[in-house]
Amino acid sequence: MKVGILLVTHSDIGRQLLLTATSVFGKNPFQVELLSVDNFDQPNDVKELAEKYVKFLDNGSGVLVLTDIIGTTPSNIASCINHERIKVVAGLNLSMILNVFNYPDDSLDQLSIKALEGGIQGVSKV
Amino acid sequence: MIKIKLEDSHVSVNDICKTKKSILEKISDLLSRPSGVNRNDIFKRLYEREKLGSTSIGKGVAIPHARIDDIEYPFLSIIILDEPVEFDNIDNLDVDIIVSIIVPEKNYSNHLELLAHLSSKLDDPLVRKELRRARNSSEIIKSFHSDDLEFI
Numbered sequence: 167m168k169v170g171i172l173l174v175t176h177s178d179i180g181r182q183l184l185l186t187a188t189s190v191f192g193k194n195p196f197q198v199e200l201l202s203v204d205n206f207d208q209p210n211d212v213k214e215l216a217e218k219y220v221k222f223l224d225n226g227s228g229v230l231v232l233t234d235i236i237g238t239t240p241s242n243i244a245s246c247i248n249h250e251r252i253k254v255v256a257g258l259n260l261s262m263i264l265n266v267f268n269y270p271d272d273s274l275d276q277l278s279i280k281a282l283e284g285g286i287q288g289v290s291k292v
Numbered sequence: 293m294i295k296i297k298l299e300d301s302h303v304s305v306n307d308i309c310k311t312k313k314s315i316l317e318k319i320s321d322l323l324s325r326p327s328g329v330n331r332n333d334i335f336k337r338l339y340e341r342e343k344l345g346s347t348s349i350g351k352g353v354a355i356p357h358a359r360i361d362d363i364e365y366p367f368l369s370i371i372i373l374d375e376p377v378e379f380d381n382i383d384n385l386d387v388d389i390i391v392s393i394i395v396p397e398k399n400y401s402n403h404l405e406l407l408a409h410l411s412s413k414l415d416d417p418l419v420r421k422e423l424r425r426a427r428n429s430s431e432i433i434k435s436f437h438s439d440d441l442e443f444i
Contacts (some may be wrong), residue, residue, distance in 0.1 A: 167350060168382055194345035213369055218404035222411055225349070228339050270382075 168198045169221025169274050171198045174216060174233045174244045175258060178202060187263040191200070195270035199223060213243050220249045227251070230266070232281060233280035234258045253278035261288020293442045294406050296393075298368040302326060303429035306370045312379050315371060316342070319356060320394040322369045329360055334394060339352040346385055354379050354415045357407060359400055365444060366395040366406055371431050372423055373424065383412050389414065409440050421435035 170291070173180035180200045188194040199219050203212055216231075221230045228251030233244040236256035244254045253274055265284020269277060301321050308363035309315045316338045317331075324331035341347065348354045369392045376386035391410055395403035413419055419435060426432045435441075 171308065188343070188345065196345060197347075197349060198345040200344065215401060215404065218401065218408060219330055222408040225411075225415065246443065249312055 167224040167227050167234050167254045168270055169272070170220075170225065170229045171196045172201060172216065172219050172223055172229055172231045173198065173258065174201045174203065174231060176202070176239045176240055177235055178236070179234055180258070181265055183258065183260055186261055187267060188218055189265055190260075191267045195267055197225075202290045203243065207239075208253050209239060211253060212239075214246055216243055216247050217249060220247055220252060224251055228253070230255070230274060230281060232256075232258045232266075248255070249250055253287065254282065255281040259288045261285060264265060264269055294366070294402055294409065294440060295442045295444050296328060296366045296406065298433055298436065298443055299326065300429040301434070302367065302369040303432050305368070305428060306431060307371050307373050308375070309371065309373060310375075310377060312342070312377065313339075313378070315373075315377065315390055316356060318371060319369050319390070322371075323367050323392070323394055326361050327360070327367045329394070330365060334340045334358070334360065337394070338392070342388045344381070346382060348379045348381040349384065349411050349414065350381070350383040351415075351420065352385045352387055353391070353420065354381070354429070355410055355414070356390065356408060357403070358394050359397045359403065360394045361397045363394065363396050364418060366392050366393050366403065368436070370423075370436075372426065372432065380387075381429050389420060406427075413438070419431060
């Protein structure tokens with residue numbers, strides 16, 4: 167079975183990136199859920215929710231958690247999720263999601279590397 | 293215990309929906325009257341969710357889900373299709389078991405527990421077999437009885 171994906175982001179960024187990536191790629195080949203974090207959210211509540219999402223998404227192949235800027239509440243929450251099969255990558259951008267979409271059958275370890283590579287390749291001088 | 297609403301009228305067996313869209317419309321029809329929510333509002337929420345990615349969980353099963361204002365409890369709807377339908381499925385098996393939930397906007401922690409419960413239940417090949425064989429709504433509903441769910 168496929169890896170599940172959870173996007174943990176500031177407000178609506180995750181939704182918009184996912185919609186755009188899905189539209190550019192033509193489809194979203196993964197089971198994905200979104201968790202948006204706002205200023206008024208209590209980190210502990212969100213962490214609990216994140217863990218429930220991960221539990222739902224993990225069908226045995228694990229869950230890739232993608233989060234936006236490192237060191238802020240969403241990424242801090244993502245890094246504290248208590249779950250056995252999980253990889254967290256921060257620095258979410260469109261290029262990261264698109265690269266991941268290209269490898270729907272990869273394992274969690276491989277996919278986390280694809281996320282990292284896609285994200286890094288997406289930043290360059292034009 | 294998670295409280296849910298699931299009644300005979302929320303279930304459709306031997307259904308002949310042919311497309312993903314018509315399945316979402318059917319769910320909206322089944323749940324509109326019991327929940328008191330406009331069918332177009334239910335459809336819109338389910339459709340918006342599908343745009344983010346399919347709610348197919350593989351092996352012929354999909355769990356379309358959405359959060360809705362103005363309902364107090366989660367409402368469950370179940371459709372069993374005669375012929376599997378392409379549902380942007382995450383594997384190469386088209387979908388013939390659709391277990392849909394609408395949940396109150398406010399309490400989505402419960403919503404997730406319900407999703408996790410349903411997906412692990414539907415991961416069991418015996419449960420899927422039972423659902424595909426069922427001939428009426430009461431047989432379907434019986435398959436969902438569990439210590440974790442309270443039917444209200």
